[in-house]
Amino acid sequence: xxxxxxxxxxxxxxxxxxxxxxxxxxxxxxxxxxxxxxxxxxxxxxxxxxxxxxxxxxxxxxxxxxxxxxxxxxxxxxxxxxxxxxxxxxxxxxxxxxxxxxxxxxxxxxxxxxxxxxxxxxxxxxxxxxxxxxxxxxxxxxxxxxxxxxxxxxxxxxxxxxxxxxxxxxxxxxxxxxxxxxxxxxxxxxxxxxxxxxxxxxxxxxxxxxxxxxxxxxxxxxxxxxxxx
Numbered sequence: 001x002x003x004x005x006x007x008x009x010x011x012x013x014x015x016x017x018x019x020x021x022x023x024x025x026x027x028x029x030x031x032x033x034x035x036x037x038x039x040x041x042x043x044x045x046x047x048x049x050x051x052x053x054x055x056x057x058x059x060x061x062x063x064x065x066x067x068x069x070x071x072x073x074x075x076x077x078x079x080x081x082x083x084x085x086x087x088x089x090x091x092x093x094x095x096x097x098x099x100x101x102x103x104x105x106x107x108x109x110x111x112x113x114x115x116x117x118x119x120x121x122x123x124x125x126x127x128x129x130x131x132x133x134x135x136x137x138x139x140x141x142x143x144x145x146x147x148x149x150x151x152x153x154x155x156x157x158x159x160x161x162x163x164x165x166x167x168x169x170x171x172x173x174x175x176x177x178x179x180x181x182x183x184x185x186x187x188x189x190x191x192x193x194x195x196x197x198x199x200x201x202x203x204x205x206x207x208x209x210x211x212x213x214x215x216x217x218x219x220x221x222x223x224x225x226x227x228x229x
Contacts, residue, residue, distance in 0.1 A: 021081030024050035074098035190216035
């Protein structure tokens, strides 16, 4: 007699099943044979053994460039064929969340490893991170914006100049004070003057203006000679 066979899931109509990762387990399959008159059934236990596969890690560029002061934030895409729980780790200078806020000292190149671990197998992606230098201009402090003295006094400017990048800074002070920051006034200097303090690190120059007010001081007349008239 002509016999017709049928198979229950997960087998197909031809009694075949291509297993995939994540299919590990036990399955009871019903096989039915029919000759057109009578039907016979048989149950078969199909055991699929677990075979681990490495996690899939995507979305990590091979190279990345940022400027000092910007934040690096990696958001990789991960999956696991076995549906295992995956742990992501990032090498320094990134934190546990794959982020890093750079600052004015961060310029340079960094080799970063991102690892996906399912507890048995690991997948690693590597990233070359380049942080480009952004200059921080010098800062001028320690000087009042307005100074008032009397004629005959010494005007003294002693600015405090700092540079966060550690660059060498050249400081200049305009006339009538001069670069030494000292001006010994005379009894003809009364008035208002504007002096400019400039600081340059070779990349950026910052300026600070100081108004100098010289009060008039009267000087009594002197008799320097007497002639007979």
